[in-house]
Amino acid sequence: MAPPITRVVLFKIASPADQAKLFEYYRPLAATATKDGKPYILSARAGPTFEDQRRQGFTVAAVTEFKNEEDMKYYDEGCETHAELKKFAKSVHEGAMMVYFRDVLAP
Template sequence: MTGGAINRLTLFKIPQDEDQEKLLSIYREMPSRAVKDGKPYIRSVTAGKAKNDQRAQGYTVAVVSVFESEADMVYYDNECAAHQNLKAFAKTVHHGAMMVFFENEI
């Protein structure tokens, strides 16, 4: 890793509109609720419902989270209480999820 910001793209297949809204409401609070060493550590979160398009392949919610480092993303995955709550809800409503992460190379 070269030390650049980590961009994380997460896609969910959530059929029910009310469940999509609930997930988005949880993500809205993530930048302030996710704390590490007593302070927020996520650079930014951008999320929304996917527009109706055949290329979406059934994914209904897209989220881009930006972290200062891969270590922060690993903390988010394994230790962050706010993310654990989000995952607990998402597991009950999604019919598929996908995540990739990368450093900007352009």
């Protein structure tokens, strides 16, 4: 079986209150987001970034894992739970970046 798809999103959110609210969207995500009536996100983690000149203004990092690209595509295009998260994030961020990959170092 192929390693999972790991998705990393960085946000520039200045307000600590807005960051905390975003974390409230991420906290239950893996358990409450469903596809065909079942949870499909393998894991979801998020937190504030450490003060560091290399962070380039990104204040929040979020990592989600999916079994395959099809599940990640559903997350982007069809998941109502993620749509709510995106709606809030778009209203408070001043920049975002997303990348995803399959771990080539996984056994």
